[in-house]
Amino acid sequence: xxxxxxxxxxxxRDLRNPKRHSSKIIWVLLVVLLxxxxxxxPEFVRPANIANVLIQMAPLGMVAIGQTYVILGGGIxxxxxxxxxxxxxxxxxxxxxxxxxxxxxxxLCLVCGVLFGALNGFILKLFPMPxxxxxxxxxxxxxxxxxxxxxxxGGYIPVALxxxxxxxxxFFSVPFGLYVLLFAIFAYVLYRTRFGRYVYALGGxxxxxxxxxIRIDRIKIKTYMVSGLLCAIVGIYLAARLRSGSARxxxxxxxxxxxxxxxxxxxxxxxxxxxxxxxxxxxxxSMLTNVLNNIAFRxxxxxxxxxxxxxxxxxxxxxxxxxxxx
Amino acid sequence: MKGMLAPxxxxxxxQILRTPHAVGVFGVYxxxxxLLIISYIISPxxxxxxxxxNLLKQSSGLGxxxxxxxxxxxxxxxxxxxxxxxxxxxxxxxxxxNGDPSRILGVCLLGLAVGSLAGLFNGLGITxxxxxxxxxxxxxxxxxxxxYMIYTKGQPKGILAESFRNLGRYRIFGMVPLSVLFWIVxxxxxxxxxxxxxxxxxxxxxxxxxxxxTLSGVKNDRIIIAVYTLAGLLAAFTSxxxxxxxxxxxxxxxxxxxMDSISAAVVGGTMFAGGIGGVEGTVAGALIIRxxxxxxxxxxxxxxxxxxxxxxxxxSVVAANSRxxxx
Numbered sequence: 001x002x003x004x005x006x007x008x009x010x011x012x013r014d015l016r017n018p019k020r021h022s023s024k025i026i027w028v029l030l031v032v033l034l035x036x037x038x039x040x041x042p043e044f045v046r047p048a049n050i051a052n053v054l055i056q057m058a059p060l061g062m063v064a065i066g067q068t069y070v071i072l073g074g075g076i077x078x079x080x081x082x083x084x085x086x087x088x089x090x091x092x093x094x095x096x097x098x099x100x101x102x103x104x105x106x107x108l109c110l111v112c113g114v115l116f117g118a119l120n121g122f123i124l125k126l127f128p129m130p131x132x133x134x135x136x137x138x139x140x141x142x143x144x145x146x147x148x149x150x151x152x153x154g155g156y157i158p159v160a161l162x163x164x165x166x167x168x169x170x171f172f173s174v175p176f177g178l179y180v181l182l183f184a185i186f187a188y189v190l191y192r193t194r195f196g197r198y199v200y201a202l203g204g205x206x207x208x209x210x211x212x213x214i215r216i217d218r219i220k221i222k223t224y225m226v227s228g229l230l231c232a233i234v235g236i237y238l239a240a241r242l243r244s245g246s247a248r249x250x251x252x253x254x255x256x257x258x259x260x261x262x263x264x265x266x267x268x269x270x271x272x273x274x275x276x277x278x279x280x281x282x283x284x285x286s287m288l289t290n291v292l293n294n295i296a297f298r299x300x301x302x303x304x305x306x307x308x309x310x311x312x313x314x315x316x317x318x319x320x321x322x323x324x325x326x
Numbered sequence: 327m328k329g330m331l332a333p334x335x336x337x338x339x340x341q342i343l344r345t346p347h348a349v350g351v352f353g354v355y356x357x358x359x360x361l362l363i364i365s366y367i368i369s370p371x372x373x374x375x376x377x378x379x380n381l382l383k384q385s386s387g388l389g390x391x392x393x394x395x396x397x398x399x400x401x402x403x404x405x406x407x408x409x410x411x412x413x414x415x416x417x418x419x420x421x422x423x424n425g426d427p428s429r430i431l432g433v434c435l436l437g438l439a440v441g442s443l444a445g446l447f448n449g450l451g452i453t454x455x456x457x458x459x460x461x462x463x464x465x466x467x468x469x470x471x472x473x474y475m476i477y478t479k480g481q482p483k484g485i486l487a488e489s490f491r492n493l494g495r496y497r498i499f500g501m502v503p504l505s506v507l508f509w510i511v512x513x514x515x516x517x518x519x520x521x522x523x524x525x526x527x528x529x530x531x532x533x534x535x536x537x538x539x540t541l542s543g544v545k546n547d548r549i550i551i552a553v554y555t556l557a558g559l560l561a562a563f564t565s566x567x568x569x570x571x572x573x574x575x576x577x578x579x580x581x582x583x584x585m586d587s588i589s590a591a592v593v594g595g596t597m598f599a600g601g602i603g604g605v606e607g608t609v610a611g612a613l614i615i616r617x618x619x620x621x622x623x624x625x626x627x628x629x630x631x632x633x634x635x636x637x638x639x640x641x642s643v644v645a646a647n648s649r650x651x652x653x
Contacts, residue, residue, distance in 0.1 A: 078460075117473075123641065123645075126645075127644070127645040127648045128648050129598070129641075129644050129645060129648050130598060132404070132460050133598055133640070133641075133644055134641065136460075137637040137638075137640050137641045138637065138641075140585060140633045140634075140636060140637040141633065141634060141637040141638065143633055144630045144631070144632075144633030144634035144637065145630070145634070146630075147629050148627075148630040148632065148634075149632035190601050251448070254463060255465070255468055258461070258464075258499075262461075264560075268458055268461065302475070302476075302479065302480065304475075305471075305472045305474070305475035305476045306472060307473035308468040308475070309468065309469050309472035309473065309476075310471065311465075311468055312464075312465035312466065312467075312468040312469040313465070313469065315461065315465050316451060316455070316457065316462065316465045319455065319457040319458075319461060320451075320455040320457065322457055323456045323457070
């Protein structure tokens with residue numbers, strides 16, 4: 001019993017050590033949660049269901065990558081949900097059946113996403129305002145434009161795009177593949193490039209970064225642009241999946257992406273954490289959502305209502321757990 | 327700093343006018359009057375006393391709610407869950423009352439308790455667990471939304487007791503609704519509390535410099551918890567007053583209130599940096615927001631025009647203030 005207690009103690013001390021950005025605890029939590037889930041709901045581990053969870057986690061995972069960049073840089077992006085909705089509407093308003101048009105509109109959407117992110121960054125550069133206020137307001141702004149674009153029907157998305165973006169066979173599916181690809185790219189950028197180190201430094205100690213001759217505004221704008229780009233990809237994917245756009249598609253992603261990031265061990269103050277933690281956080285949320293859907297289906301309940309509550313409690317407890325860092 | 331210290335001493339009128347915040351408050355009222363004149367030019371039909379009282383009535387709910395938001399912003403926080411408190415209390419009030427006049431008092435008290443509890447929960451999370459205010463209140467917002475959706479199952483039911491609805495129809499001197507009276511009384515009360523009491527001074531102080539207030543022996547945590555609880559209580563009270571006027575249950579009653587109350591407080595001169603501001607500006611802020619809303623409704627672009635205008639309005643006010651503070 002003694003060595004076990006010691007292990008636990010070292011483990012907890014490791015976690016409390018502000019110099020380490022450990023995402024171990026979240027992986028442990030995942031495994032600990034998985035055991036009762038498998039006992040209560042054996043269907044959870046069926047291959048079809050696992051494949052389903054992987055598809056479901058893709059959009060959230062992509063948004064959370066961007067959110068992690070922004071939070072690591074000491075900011076926060078509350079406008080991701082509205083950006084996704086607006087992009088889905090831009091796509092569904094402009095698309096027609098010709099392949100050239102599909103590609104052009106998709107490219108336009110990606111550019112728009114980057115521009116939305118850049119807008120957030122530029123406002124922050126011009127005025128010394130807290131990022132919460134700025135992104136909350138730009139979020140309402142984007143949602144306003146989305147409502148203006150959202151007339152009676154949700155527009156039109158060609159079948160071909162849906163078929164391409166939702167194709168799947170067995171464990172492999174396009175959305176999850178895309179997520180893994182993007183994750184690999186952005187993890188490489190974050191951990192192995194100079195820009196990635198600057199993002200950490202920006203959240204850790206912006207003053208020092210500025211005094212060593214780096215233009216911190218540019219780094220900050222770039223983090224928001226990353227977030228915007230990923231929102232655009234998710235916006236196109238969601239629009240394609242349901243073959244229409246809506247001013248409400250993105251609503252849940254704001255809180256979910258923050259939750260995935262923070263649960264994964266990234267500090268709200270910035271400079272601490274990383275994408276591996278966010279990956280685990282995304283898995284946790286998708287797993288819980290799937291289990292919740294399963295239970296809700298069994299007892300004939302509405303799962304989305306419970307999902308809101310659970311997300312809220314999850315984020316509060318994660319913040320409470322990490323409160324002593326930094 | 328002048329704005330922070332102003333309420334501590336007794337000031338002559340000339341001195342008050344010289345503080346930056348006081349000038350801002352006069353500016354807000356002048357802005358409201360200009361906006362009112364513009365609206366009268368646009369629609370001559372609205373140049374009646376009845377129409378002005380209607381504007382007051384529409385603003386009263388927002389005005390009461392924004393008092394809480396103002397205090398929260400003054401302590402350097404933000405409360406994003408007020409809208410959900412409004413809807414939750416509204417749904418509970420109507421659902422539990424269900425036409426029985428003998429339950430009115432009990433149901434109202436329960437509503438107030440629910441609102442205060444939600445506020446208390448926010449306050450405890452922010453102070454004891456040291457969670458950033460916007461994260462904490464955003465989470466509470468989602469939790470409360472989940473709760474009222476579970477309670478109503480998406481289809482709210484219930485009817486109001488006739489005597490309760492009569493309260494909503496009652497007009498003082500045949501003109502002024504009760505909600506406006508409540509708004510005036512509460513605003514006056516909280517202007518007094520913030521300007522003249524120890525509690526009010528401490529609210530200013532925490533927002534201006536939390537470390538300084540701790541060092542002077544103020545228990546910051548208690549004040550912050552009290553402020554969030556008061557904000558929840560005021561939101562619940564607002565919800566009950568709004569419910570008096572409703573003919574049916576609505577799950578969208580509180581939807582805009584979080585955003586609207588932030589706009590009202592910020593337009594009224596309360597600064598996000600904390601410590602500067604007051605309810606006297608928020609009153610005009612609420613009037614301005616509701617006047618803009620009604621103008622947009624006349625133009626039939628309320629649902630999206632409101633979001634665009636409010637976001638730009640908040641951003642520009644905060645941006646202007648941030649520039650001022652830096653120089």
